[in-house]
Amino acid sequence: MKTFISFIITFLIFNFSFSQTKFGNPEVDPIQIQKNFSEWSAYQSKKIMLSRDFVALDILSKEISKETFLDQLANGNFIPIRLKSDDSIYYYKLFKIQPKADTSIKATINQIGFDAYKNYKMEGTAFPDFSFKDLNGNVVSNESMKGKIIVIKCWYIHCTPCIREFPQVNRLTEEYKDRKDIVFISLAEDSPEQLKTFLARKPLSYSVIPDMKVYMNESLQLNSFPTHFILNKEGLISKVLPNFESLEVALAKESKL
Template sequence: MKKQLYTLTLLLAFGSCMAQTKFWKPAVNPSEVQKTYLGWNNYQKSHIMLSTDFVALDAKSNPITKAAFLQELTSGNYIPVALESDKAALYYQLFKIEPTSDTSIKASIAETAFNEIQNYKKEGEPFPAFSFHDLEGNLITNETLKGKIVVIKCWYIHCAACLKEFPEVNQLVANYKDRTDIFFISLAEDTPEQLAPFLVRKPLSYAVVPDMKTYMNLTLQLNAFPTHYIINKEGIIVKVLSDSHSLEVALKKESLIEK
């Protein structure tokens, strides 16, 4: 009787696990999106956000950590593909790179994944102490921003990707204009003399701090631009992100938590 009860318990547990496990299908054909570098690049920019939170699956559909997922991508043997899902969470799975695929895809993914790993390692750490003066002469420090969610954009004038997202980040500032507990600041490599005329032609709604090249390279140890930080009200780095779309998603989540 005890053996039958034990067997029944196992079957129920197994059935429960199976009910909770869902094998989502790829939202696109993994072979199709890697036929050309342009096709892959367009897909990656539109559908893959490695900076954000996501459920990671290996090539056999087994759950793995985000860190392990990114590490596999640095090998240059896999592409990340979004899966169809009726859940709010993002699901990404590893798929083998085809032997006939453009070698630029392999190199691009490996480089992107390496940068994402460096960013991911910073999450959960305190943001380094700082004392900046923006272009308006305002002093900005850890103390003046205490109790606020801080959004930081790292960039420079000649970074095409940094400039391309100006409309998106400006809209983000507008979306949170009523949230006095959220502060937007940008760190730029360039001098005040370079930034002043440039920002007249191409406005940025963030507070702009000039001459930050050494700080970003040595203190923040940035690997790529643009890079965005979200810092919570306790001064802890919540997210380090590589694009404005990922920033929008992550800030929405953090703003709801801290509201």
């Protein structure tokens, strides 16, 4: 009997070790990172990009769909950790949130997971029909943008994270300035007068569409800003992204298709 029990224990240890080494070990201690909200938040913002393509793993290192992974983050009691890897593929694994973890972490992860799940479900769907007039009087519509990759930034004047990334998105437009098949537009909540005054101090290289609060709330159902969309040349949503870092990675990939 003892021999049988020893065999079972050895078998379980071997399989657990294999599941860890097959995909790599966690790049941070999953328990230690949960003890302090600031440390976890810094790790999450720099290392976990839920909008990108990645291999999703459950707590037993079993591959699951990205949809299931995001749903578990939105509704479960899990923290995502990236695994060390020598290849260019990203591996994200779920770990249980510990009872003594900072209580703010679970609530924040659930919200991040909810937003990421909602964004993911929009991918591959048609962007709502639009016909807008920008601050310079130019008409921007689905029809006029056919056959182009469209990058859309949704924002408003008093959104600090939206404004903080202006220098980065401006550099992005400069990087793609020779690509006539890539167009950058932005939807802003504010009035033309407010925007003209603001943009005189804080320039934005995108075409700016004013008075878009109702459209963004009702047609796009946005609840966080900034939000970036990349539309492919067929007018379908390729990616929905929460920040510049995610946008830069996704656009580099889309521009090569």
